[in-house]
Amino acid sequence: MTEPMTGLTPTSYNRYSRYLHWLMAFLILFMVFLGWRFDDKDSLIFTRANLHKSIGILIILLTLLRIALRLVYKAPPAAPMSKWQIWAAHALHVGFYVVMIGLPLSGWLMVSTSTRDIPFFGMTWPHLPVPQTHDAHETFEAAHGLIAKLLFYVMIPLHVLAALKHQFVDKDTVMEHMVPGLKPRPILNYRWLLPIGVVGSAVVLGFGVLRGTPQTRNDAPPPVASVASSEAPEASASVSEAAASSVSETASASQAAAVTNWVVDKSATKIAFSTSLSGEAINGGFSSYSAAIAFDPEQLDKSRVKVTIDLSSVSSGDNDRDGSLKSDAFFNVAVTPKAVFEATSFTKTDATHFVAKGRLTLHGKSQPLSLPFSLIIKTDTATMTGSTTIDRTAFGVGSGEWAATDALPAKVKVDISLKAKAAK
Structure with a gap:
């Protein structure tokens, strides 16, 4: 459980923070790519939506845990850099914490405008006390989309480019804070498998999992199962023998x-x-x-x-x-x-x-x-x-x-x- 140290100064974040960093990186990227598929009209669209909601709640909980770890464990010292870079790095990190809470929170607010249950991996998550109106839903949906764009198109690219700059231009130890042993030299280091694997698996799974049968509005509807059936979003009614018997008044x-x-x-x-x-x-x-x-x-x-x-x-x-x-x-x-x-x-x-x-x-x-x-x-x-x-x-x-x-x-x-x- 100990971390590499020089005296009492850690050279990387504690292992739990590192684990959470890469887990959350995967989940956030996976959520973005999964969200892009909401326009795909197939038989598993609602299953994907429920998974999206569940992971969103999980990200809020993991973010709070990560903040707690940040307060408990001492962070490694910042690499030598100019004041504006220190300020920019600090602002970006704070921004990530805000967005990692704000993005799923806006989604939570959005789904709370409906009376539909909020799923959390098979359980039911509580609604937030917001008006269940169309206008409220539109407001939170717009905020959710805006934060997602800010994260994916601005913050993540800046974070990645800054890390690569530290690794290949400044040749300092910043990357080692999250990947111990990933030194600037040699360039070919097996530890690159971690960040590359996280991004690659998020892309593959985000675009590949839960692909249902494509449906069109002219599809012939299959029979509906009983009211307790699941996973047949395109079903129509095939009335069951278990229904109440016909009554002649x-x-x-x-x-x-x-x-x-x-x-x-x-x-x-x-x-x-x-x-x-x-x-x-x-x-x-x-x-x-x-x-x-x-x-x-x-x-x-x-x-x-x-x-x-x-x-x-x-x-x-x-x-x-x-x-x-x-x-x-x-x-x-x-x-x-x-x-x-x-x-x-x-x-x-x-x-x-x-x-x-x-x-x-x-x-x-x-x-x-x-x-x-x-x-x-x-x-x-x-x-x-x-x-x-x-x-x-x-x-x-x-x-x-x-x-x-x-x-x-x-x-x-x-x-x-x-x-x-x-x-x-």
């Missing part, structure tokens, strides 16, 4: 006594939605619902449909995102756990195409909604497909940073494919 039956009642085949039914977040396609659906369907193409005036969706069954293939959808920023399932579409008026456009007109109640608000659909009935089996667009802002779905429609559009497409059997 007696009120509808009495209103249309001569109209066929239908029981939904959950294994062949999908209630799906699609939207995008900053240009990335998001597909999801609901796996739990009940449906009371009394419908006859020849008795549209007596037909009635009521579908009740359990919003807590939402699944978009990403647990973190699903938690955000259930929160008070979106569906607020603790207060309004159900969405209800009730259609009492139907029009026929041709032999197999109809329009259901009714009202959708969502997030405590009720709005008119029309659902165009096609229907084919063979004997006792009905196959229906329908599609409509819902304006989430009309129902107050999306608050705080999600109230704006630049990153998350107001219009959400809903697709329904349904198979049902005539009730016996």
Whole structure:
């Protein structure tokens, strides 16, 4: 645990500070290169984002530890240099400490403007007490980007160039402060493997890890797993057998006594939605619902449909995102756990195409909604497909940073494919 010394004067930083220096150098560079890939729209974009958040919090903790070590252990003396160089070196080092806290802190502030949980390597990190508004998010995001540019384009190049100047021009011992034995001569020294390895591995891993399947907004969505599924951000709804069984309500039956009642085949039914977040396609659906369907193409005036969706069954293939959808920023399932579409008026456009007109109640608000659909009935089996667009802002779905429609559009497409059997 002892360090090389001349008398009581250390010739390098203590080993713990050196270890932290190179670990943090790797993490910071890795974070920069990983952050550049946020524009890549693939199936692991949210996994990369969660890793970015986790490492950001880790950097704050490591910076505080490094400051503590700096106070406990004596630093090696500065190499002989002019006063302006001493001042510049001191200012740059202080600047690094400020930025190493300020950069992840601005990111922490930014994600705290959302109700979504902040991940920290599988655990949940607390939010900072900031307004959960779009304007606050934009402010902290701009600060985060500005500090990142200052670090990568100004401070790191200055730090590296200064170190190389000391090594090859001044030929002093500055590099040995962090790499003991890396003397100016001989130039070819195996100890160069440490700084080169740190930079190289940060580049390779930053650009190479967590590469998912490229996705486009026109990709055919795969089936959604259960609500507890993870790592399928492009999934749409394939309703599970574990969903609640179909309910046929007696009120509808009495209103249309001569109209066929239908029981939904959950294994062949999908209630799906699609939207995008900053240009990335998001597909999801609901796996739990009940449906009371009394419908006859020849008795549209007596037909009635009521579908009740359990919003807590939402699944978009990403647990973190699903938690955000259930929160008070979106569906607020603790207060309004159900969405209800009730259609009492139907029009026929041709032999197999109809329009259901009714009202959708969502997030405590009720709005008119029309659902165009096609229907084919063979004997006792009905196959229906329908599609409509819902304006989430009309129902107050999306608050705080999600109230704006630049990153998350107001219009959400809903697709329904349904198979049902005539009730016996």
